[in-house]
Amino acid sequence: MPVIEVRGLHKRYGEKVAVRDVSFAVERGEIFGILGPNGAGKTTTVECLEGLRSPDGGTLSVLGLDPHRDRDELRQRVGIQLQESQLPDKLRVGEALDLYASFYRTPANPEKLLTTLGLADKRDTAYKKLSGGQKQRLSIALALIGSPEIAVLDELTTGLDPQSRRDTWDLIETVRDQGVTILLVTHFMEEAERLCDRLAVIDGGRVVAIDTPAGLVAGVNDEQRIRFRPSRPIDRRELEALPEVRTVEEHGGQLVVTGRGNVLHAVTSLLARAQVIAGDLRVDQASLDDAFVALTGRKLD
Numbered sequence: 001m002p003v004i005e006v007r008g009l010h011k012r013y014g015e016k017v018a019v020r021d022v023s024f025a026v027e028r029g030e031i032f033g034i035l036g037p038n039g040a041g042k043t044t045t046v047e048c049l050e051g052l053r054s055p056d057g058g059t060l061s062v063l064g065l066d067p068h069r070d071r072d073e074l075r076q077r078v079g080i081q082l083q084e085s086q087l088p089d090k091l092r093v094g095e096a097l098d099l100y101a102s103f104y105r106t107p108a109n110p111e112k113l114l115t116t117l118g119l120a121d122k123r124d125t126a127y128k129k130l131s132g133g134q135k136q137r138l139s140i141a142l143a144l145i146g147s148p149e150i151a152v153l154d155e156l157t158t159g160l161d162p163q164s165r166r167d168t169w170d171l172i173e174t175v176r177d178q179g180v181t182i183l184l185v186t187h188f189m190e191e192a193e194r195l196c197d198r199l200a201v202i203d204g205g206r207v208v209a210i211d212t213p214a215g216l217v218a219g220v221n222d223e224q225r226i227r228f229r230p231s232r233p234i235d236r237r238e239l240e241a242l243p244e245v246r247t248v249e250e251h252g253g254q255l256v257v258t259g260r261g262n263v264l265h266a267v268t269s270l271l272a273r274a275q276v277i278a279g280d281l282r283v284d285q286a287s288l289d290d291a292f293v294a295l296t297g298r299k300l301d
């Protein structure tokens, strides 16, 4: 049974339709992403799931409960990442965790959480003295302090430098490995590709696709382009005869082979049999960026 189920969600702000007919289901233990540009309706969808907004239409179920009616119960079982400015400057890291731990029936061990999140030496540091990455990690710690079954992370790595972003991704995988289901809202393609088991692409308040990152890419175009310099001339017809290969071109000593499926394996096997070494080998594949453009007609970032 899915831990989150959204069916035909509809939400308006006055005349403005923010979410129209959004449906998806999240299975226990997965990292499920909601990916879309600014204004796509991601936050509205998540706020309905958190019980913060009432839908105008559709049904929502979180852990088998109704987000609005059962908000108190769900608050114990679903961890929500706070936005940065929601903590007082002078509150120390340890105090924040102890305070939040007191809200929950079965809090996690704050010391252990601080260690997992690399904040053990920041226990006595005031919130305002933390770096952007540390504030972000604290907000994740606060989302996890109640030992939630589901964590909702909205714009997880916005404003972080590339290294802190990668560290945060590693951390989220560790959290998932401990059995927490993660609903991740993002407008970073790389983040979605790296972290999500499956994702819903949302645009203009609608779900335009739901799949694994690889499935989204394959659905758009699975053609690959292989480029290399053969160590000695090779008969192009041999490459063209491979069923996976579509075209073979030669540009100044470089061969460019396009094809589908297992074309890379087919080409490299043939070269190995012919004892030809492929120098400067490069493979270009469609990316999630290409999939997004194909699905929505525009680029994300």
Ligand SMILES: Nc1ncnc2c1ncn2[C@@H]1O[C@H](COP(=O)(O)OP(=O)(O)OP(=O)(O)O)[C@@H](O)[C@H]1O
Residues within 6 Å of the ligand: 013, 016, 017, 018, 036, 037, 038, 039, 040, 041, 042, 043, 044, 045, 187
């Ligand atoms: N309180 C509100 N009143 C009126 N319109 C709103 C309100 N909140 C959001 N909207 C509008 O609804 C649409 C969806 O907004 P939402 O915040 O859900 O999108 P989003 O995908 O989360 O975008 P972002 O990445 O910018 O947060 C947008 O056009 C937005 O301007």
